[in-house]
Amino acid sequence: MIDRTMRASRGLPRREVLPLDGDVSFADDVRAAAADDFGHVIRRMPLGVLRPASARDIAVAVRWAADTGRGIAARGQGHSTFGRSQVDGGVVVDMTGFDEIHRTGDDRLTVGAGATWRSVLAATLPDQLVPPVLPNFLDLSVGGTLAVGGVGGTTHRYGMQTDSVCELEVVTGEGRIVTCSPRDNPELFHSVRAGLGQFGIITRATLTLIPAPTRARRYTLAYPDLGRLAADQRLLLGEDRADHLQGAITLDAGPDGDARAWRHQLEMVLFHDLADLPDDDAVLAGLADERAQAQIEDMSYVDHVEAFDRFTELVRSTGEWAAPHLWWLTFLPGSAADDIARAALAEVAPEDLGTHGMVVFSALRTSRITTPLVRMPDDDIAFTFNLIRFAPPGPVVGEYVDRVLEQNASLYRRVLAAGGVLYPVSALSFRPQDWAEHFRDLWPAVREAKERFDPAHCLTPGYELIVSG
Ligand SMILES: Cc1cc2nc3c(=O)[nH]c(=O)nc-3n(C[C@H](O)[C@H](O)[C@H](O)COP(=O)(O)OP(=O)(O)OC[C@H]3O[C@@H](n4cnc5c(N)ncnc54)[C@H](O)[C@@H]3O)c2cc1C
Structure with missing residues (x-):
């Protein structure tokens, strides 16, 4: 069933009816697909799947999740292996429609976070340009790899994919739409890249390009x-x-x-x-x-x-x-x-x-x-x-x-x-104490950024970085 509201469903009170430009599906097959991923090990059934038409839709849904104590997570191409984009009883945001791509400078490309690296490449190659680092598998989403880092065969020279991003548009856990870069809102920029979806849902990314090899x-x-x-x-x-x-x-x-x-x-x-x-x-x-x-x-x-x-x-x-x-x-x-x-x-x-x-x-x-x-x-x-x-x-x-x-x-x-x-794309059960060990001296800053950008702890619960309650 397709709906344009985060609506009174499954016992949710009436005041939770929220107008959206996109759709929310409560259909069993759509929810079941969002309860699975490439790992096929973890299964968590969401309440509904949002297909946003705008960043505003995502902001509305995030605020709703924060207010109602539910979880919300973006899903790019669903290639994580351990339920990281799944949300038990919450909202999965299907990013696949967020795939617009346009050039924003001689060596820059702005892409919707749901675009795949294959479509990015198709857009840049006619101008003899490419992103410095590509994953082996081109059908991963831009948001999906920027949420974890993004390693490729050229990482030894250019670093991670997150190292060649110059600007992001993000919906924070408070439902604010914020543009961030090394100059503007740098704390958010440095938290969201490889931030495991904990501090914001990336809606748009501006990528640096380099000349394409022949x-x-x-x-x-x-x-x-x-x-x-x-x-x-x-x-x-x-x-x-x-x-x-x-x-x-x-x-x-x-x-x-x-x-x-x-x-x-x-x-x-x-x-x-x-x-x-x-x-x-x-x-x-x-x-x-x-x-x-x-x-x-x-x-x-x-x-x-x-x-x-x-x-x-x-x-x-x-x-x-x-x-x-x-x-x-x-x-x-x-x-x-x-x-x-x-x-x-x-x-x-x-x-x-x-x-x-x-x-x-x-x-x-x-x-x-x-x-x-x-x-x-x-x-x-x-x-x-x-x-x-x-x-x-x-x-x-x-x-x-x-x-x-x-x-x-x-x-x-x-x-x-x-x-x-x-590399946190692994199929491995990780609890907060494991994340503390993983981030070591960065852990206090990670916790602080979580409180600042996602105070209700609604974003991307599948990593179990913070277990509330
Ligand atoms: C066949 C295959 C090949 C791979 N090759 C590589 C490789 O070469 N290099 C590499 O680094 N990794 C590789 N990976 C791992 C891959 O990068 C990660 O699993 C990645 O997260 C998957 O991207 P996705 O679009 O499928 O994301 P999803 O599985 O949909 O999401 C993964 C995580 O990112 C979050 N997320 C997704 N979109 C957004 C967004 N817009 N904003 C914030 N958070 C978001 C999700 O909530 C979830 O937590 C590979 C995986 C597979 C299955």
């Missing part, structure tokens, strides 16, 4: 072990040799089709135009890869940034895309990353990762990340260390979910003790 020369290098994969990434970072850098550890299929040996691989890309082809010998000089296995491919920049689509096609075809995804993502301190990762992987059995599961192990410079709420290990270099898990297709028994969630928790304790930090 071509991508991709070097896929094999390594006999984790140590050499890590060492070469440190070397490449030190010389700033790669434009795109992504390490991966996968499980090879054994002779009987059973997956079983770890395979270590580095994908390094140099952008160029054809007049300026990289010298392969110079690019590969001094690297310790198994050179006979090196693959070099030249492709358009677009083919490069869309490469992940081929992987998603594969896992869609096997049914793994629709199965539960208990993804676990962290950053390890660079100086000890190989030891920590090796010890952690000793606990992971092939079936815990899944047939097409993989481990991401990529180096970045922590100094390139300037967003205050993005937590990084206390080291010059950090490695992303992510378990991209795919449950077996078909009905998944609770035993798998329970076991893998337990493993996520125990691996996290191990990584935390070794100086690593969580």
Whole structure:
């Protein structure tokens, strides 16, 4: 059922009828879709789903939630894995209609927070411009990745996606529509970027753009072990040799089709135009890869940034895309990353990762990340260390979910003790004391910003950052 009011429904008193330009749906199928996400583990049924026509609609709904003691959260593309955009008995704001895009300067683009990175790219490429950092998967929403940080293959050079945002329009937890930037309302700007939806719902973002590369020369290098994969990434970072850098550890299929040996691989890309082809010998000089296995491919920049689509096609075809995804993502301190990762992987059995599961192990410079709420290990270099898990297709028994969630928790304790930090898109039960440990010295400021911008604690309850009552 579609309605234009936050109305007397399910026992809500009459005075809660609020006029909206957009729609609210109370239909069971719409609410059920908003009670699920890419993780398919947590399910929390909202009261209704708002499809806002304006920031004002979101402000009205936020004020209503704050006044009635309910929760409210934005939902971009629903790719979080642990119920982070879900709201039990509250309002989910479907941001997909908030997707307008327009140029606001030579190197600036203003986008609705519900736009996907794929549509951003489609809008900028005709002008030979691109955002400095793109996620692997282009069908994530701008608001969804800015709420967590946004890592990509160029993060080692340009930081997180939140580092190249110059202005945001936000609806705060008090239902105020506020524009913020490093100059205007800087406290809100610094809180909302990677702020896990705790301080405001982003309605619009102005992004900085850089000149678009034309071509991508991709070097896929094999390594006999984790140590050499890590060492070469440190070397490449030190010389700033790669434009795109992504390490991966996968499980090879054994002779009987059973997956079983770890395979270590580095994908390094140099952008160029054809007049300026990289010298392969110079690019590969001094690297310790198994050179006979090196693959070099030249492709358009677009083919490069869309490469992940081929992987998603594969896992869609096997049914793994629709199965539960208990993804676990962290950053390890660079100086000890190989030891920590090796010890952690000793606990992971092939079936815990899944047939097409993989481990991401990529180096970045922590100094390139300037967003205050993005937590990084206390080291010059950090490695992303992510378990991209795919449950077996078909009905998944609770035993798998329970076991893998337990493993996520125990691996996290191990990584935390070794100086690593969580990337908060992980499938992991986190309570306020865990968030306090995560934010460490920033925790008092996080609490203070919460009281200031969301005093009723109505925004994005799915992170369980603050448990009221
Ligand atoms: C296949 C796949 C590939 C991925 N690749 C990458 C990657 O390369 N790099 C990376 O960094 N991450 C990656 N992720 C993780 C992803 O960035 C996060 O899960 C992201 O939050 C999902 O975006 P979404 O639009 O689906 O957001 P949703 O799942 O809809 O929302 C995620 C969280 O953000 C909040 N949120 C959404 N929109 C807004 C808004 N407008 N204002 C405030 N809060 C908002 C929600 O309330 C929720 O808490 C990947 C995830 C998947 C499933």
